[in-house]
Amino acid sequence: MKPIYLRIFDDLFEKIQSQIYTDGDMLPTELELQHSYGVSRVTVRKTLALLVEQGVVTRIKGRGTFVKNPCKATHNAIALRGFYQELNAQGKTPSSDVLTFEILEPDSIVAEKLKLAANERVYHIVRIRNIDGEPEMMERTYMPVALFPDLTLQVMMASKYAYIESKGYKIANSYQSIMPEMPDRELAKLLNVTPTTPLLKAISTGELADGCLFEYTINYFTLKQYSFEFIATR
Amino acid sequence: MKPIYLRIFDDLFEKIQSQIYTDGDMLPTELELQHSYGVSRVTVRKTLALLVEQGVVTRIKGRGTFVKNPCKATHNAIALRGFYQELNAQGKTPSSDVLTFEILEPDSIVAEKLKLAANERVYHIVRIRNIDGEPEMMERTYMPVALFPDLTLQVMMASKYAYIESKGYKIANSYQSIMPEMPDRELAKLLNVTPTTPLLKAISTGELADGCLFEYTINYFTLKQYSFEFIATR
DNA sequence: AAGTGGTCTAGACCACCCC
DNA sequence: GGGTGGTCTAGACCACTTG
Numbered sequence: 200m201k202p203i204y205l206r207i208f209d210d211l212f213e214k215i216q217s218q219i220y221t222d223g224d225m226l227p228t229e230l231e232l233q234h235s236y237g238v239s240r241v242t243v244r245k246t247l248a249l250l251v252e253q254g255v256v257t258r259i260k261g262r263g264t265f266v267k268n269p270c271k272a273t274h275n276a277i278a279l280r281g282f283y284q285e286l287n288a289q290g291k292t293p294s295s296d297v298l299t300f301e302i303l304e305p306d307s308i309v310a311e312k313l314k315l316a317a318n319e320r321v322y323h324i325v326r327i328r329n330i331d332g333e334p335e336m337m338e339r340t341y342m343p344v345a346l347f348p349d350l351t352l353q354v355m356m357a358s359k360y361a362y363i364e365s366k367g368y369k370i371a372n373s374y375q376s377i378m379p380e381m382p383d384r385e386l387a388k389l390l391n392v393t394p395t396t397p398l399l400k401a402i403s404t405g406e407l408a409d410g411c412l413f414e415y416t417i418n419y420f421t422l423k424q425y426s427f428e429f430i431a432t433r
Numbered sequence: 434m435k436p437i438y439l440r441i442f443d444d445l446f447e448k449i450q451s452q453i454y455t456d457g458d459m460l461p462t463e464l465e466l467q468h469s470y471g472v473s474r475v476t477v478r479k480t481l482a483l484l485v486e487q488g489v490v491t492r493i494k495g496r497g498t499f500v501k502n503p504c505k506a507t508h509n510a511i512a513l514r515g516f517y518q519e520l521n522a523q524g525k526t527p528s529s530d531v532l533t534f535e536i537l538e539p540d541s542i543v544a545e546k547l548k549l550a551a552n553e554r555v556y557h558i559v560r561i562r563n564i565d566g567e568p569e570m571m572e573r574t575y576m577p578v579a580l581f582p583d584l585t586l587q588v589m590m591a592s593k594y595a596y597i598e599s600k601g602y603k604i605a606n607s608y609q610s611i612m613p614e615m616p617d618r619e620l621a622k623l624l625n626v627t628p629t630t631p632l633l634k635a636i637s638t639g640e641l642a643d644g645c646l647f648e649y650t651i652n653y654f655t656l657k658q659y660s661f662e663f664i665a666t667r
Numbered sequence: 668a669a670g671t672g673g674t675c676t677a678g679a680c681c682a683c684c685c686c
Numbered sequence: 687g688g689g690t691g692g693t694c695t696a697g698a699c700c701a702c703t704t705g
Contacts, residue, residue, distance in 0.1 A: 202693060228671065239695045241475070244672085254608070259644045260672045261703030276611070277511060279665035372666040374488070377510070378656050379613030379631035397613035397631035403665075409684090410493045422612050429663065431513035431637075432606040436674060462690065473676045478691085494691045495684030643702090 204245040207236055211246065215255060215266055216288075226256060226264040253278050254430045274420075276429040279373050281360030282328050282336075291424075292331050298389075299325035300352045302344055309341045312404055312415040320344045324355050327389055330424045334390045340416045369408035376402045377427075382419065390421050399427060438479040441470055445480065449489060449500055450522075460490060460498040487512050488664045508654075510663040513607050515594030516562050516570075525658075526565050532623075533559035534586045536578055543575045546638055546649040554578045558589055561623055564658045568624045571653045580647055603642035610636045616653065624655050633661060 201209075214220050227235065232243045247264060250256045254275065258264045274285065286293040305313070305321045313321065321341045328336045340359070342350070347366070354362045363370060380400040387394040398419045405414040420427060435443075448454050461469065466477045481498060484490045488509065492498045508519065520527040539547070539555045547555065555575045562570045574593070576584070581600070588596045597604060614634040621628040632653045639648040654661060 204693080230671090240697090242694060245693090247672090257640070257644055258672065259703085260642065260701070261670080262644070263671060263703095265644075273610075277663060277665045279667040370667045372664050375663055375665055376507075377611060377633065377661040377663075379633050381629075381631055395615075397615055399611065399613050399633075406491070408494065410491055410496070410499075427611040429511060429609055429611075430606050431511045431609055433513040433604045438674080464689090474678090476675060479674090481691090492691065493684085494682070495689080497684095497690060 203236075203238055204242050204249070207232070207238070207243070207246040208249050211250060212253075212255060220266050222266055222268055224266045226266065228263060252430070252432075254428075273426045273428045276375070276427055279370065281358050282338075283358035284360065286330060294329045294332065295356055296327040296329070297324065297352055297355050298327060299323060300355060305341060309415055313341065313343060313412045315343060322347070322350060326355065333424060335421055335424050337386060337390060337419045338416060339418075340414055342414045343412075346411070346413055363413065368413065370413075371406050371408045373403045373405045378402075380419070386419060390419070392421055392423070396421070398422075437470075437472055438476050438483070441466070441472070441477070441480040442483050445484060446487075446489060454500050456500055456502055458500045459496075460500065462497060486664070486666075488662075507660045507662045510609070510661055513604065515592050516572075517592035518594065520564060528563045528566065529590055530561040530563070531558065531586055531589050532561060533557060534589060539575060543649055547575065547577060547646045549577060556581070556584060560589065567658060569655055569658050571620060571624060572650060573652075574648055574650045576648045577646075580645070597647065602647065604647075605640050605642045607637045607639045612636075614653070620653060624653070626655055626657070630655070632656075 211220075211226070220226060226232075229240055229243050229247070232246075233240055236243070247256070247258060251258055254267060256264050256266055280288070282295075283293045301323050302320055303323050305315060305319070309315075309321060310319075315321070321343055324338075324340045324342070326338045326340075327334050328338060344350075346368075347363075350362070360370060378400050379397045382390065382392065382394060382396065382398050384394055386398075387396070390398070392398075399422055401418045401420065403414075403416050403418070404412055405416070407413050445454075445460070454460060460466075463474055463477050463481070466480075467474055470477070481490070481492065484498075485492055488501060490498050490500055514522070516529075517527050535557050536554055537557050539549060539553070543549075543555060544553075549555070555577055558572075558574045558576070560572045560574075561568050562572060578584075580602075581597070584596070594604060612634050613631045616624065616626065616628060616630065616632050618628055620632075621630065624632070626632075633656055635652045635654065637648075637650045637652070638646055639650070641647050
């Protein structure tokens, strides 16, 4: 059962995406939302804070809450959504080619990043991820075998995050470090770019709600069909 | 007068930075913090939510609130702090070389990004920003003259954000778009890198609390002394 | 003056973790 | 069972914007 503030979030977000509220429109006031959803002000405010964080609305004291530019086909970096979920929400068609699927002893970097116990083994999975059939990014992921004893290649051809949550795990957040990098010849070929095209490299560590680290991932984005965006707040 | 939750945030953050609470330590519980600061639970929770957002602590249900790895010399991308403030907090010495300081008619991109009225003029300022004397990034900023009629070159040699806030404006957030880019020969020279070193380009639009757009900025990071980090949450 | 969002309080119940 | 954080309520006062 989702908490109330998330259900209200989903409802408002859906109304914004379906243009019931559109660019520049003022959302109902906090008081009106309290009444229409029958909840307290704190709950309404928690929902609205989420919408602000996700860049969907802006709130201005004394004026109101306003819808921002309609969501474009972008990668919202601080909203941790899987590739599948993010693209589906944008009406695009995601797909994945699994290049590597193996279990191995982690090297010391991976072991340290995932804070693994000695002798713990990991999956090593490499995927090319396509948008509408065109390669957009390469993903190299390491996940502890202990957490996902029944992970299959089938799962990795679809949505990793949907699988993880279907197992009852709660994905909490992801610590990301971003840098530019030139592709080697092989990677350029896989992503269908020239070797002189710089890529965006993102190294991330994923954490569950209980503090457990569940993935160490290196992504290379071409940003051909994607833009990498987020909102910084003071 | 700062709100209470920010004052408590500052206090806890300072205690973490000065190692009173260090890596892995458990912070006092919400109940204890309520008593020691004499505030309500909601206020305590707002403070702790901020610490989580800034990546300083992790909270685990049923266990407690724990300090994360001590803050490294990084660029926390979603904590909108000025270059000066961010580096000072990390014990580094920031400095700036102002290469361009002029007032001009904005081109259509700048005018659109800042939602300027017709004929409104902007500052165009280019700076090289150094860490401990070594160039780390190049910044190209456009700011509406109407908002800052008395902006001086002196100001831009120091802290832009400190100046803006000294004028009574409240900086709210910044919409950022990230991509890799190769430097041209001139930029590579200014940043003291080879022309084959890819840079991280960040395009941002800054917004005040009243919804006013106050800057359109393009940054090029070398990431020689810096790493670009943030936390995505689900 | 009326309406808006920003902050804050004092309670309550629940789910989760560990002993 | 006792402690933890997660959610939620019903109030209150304030600062800011707009007419």
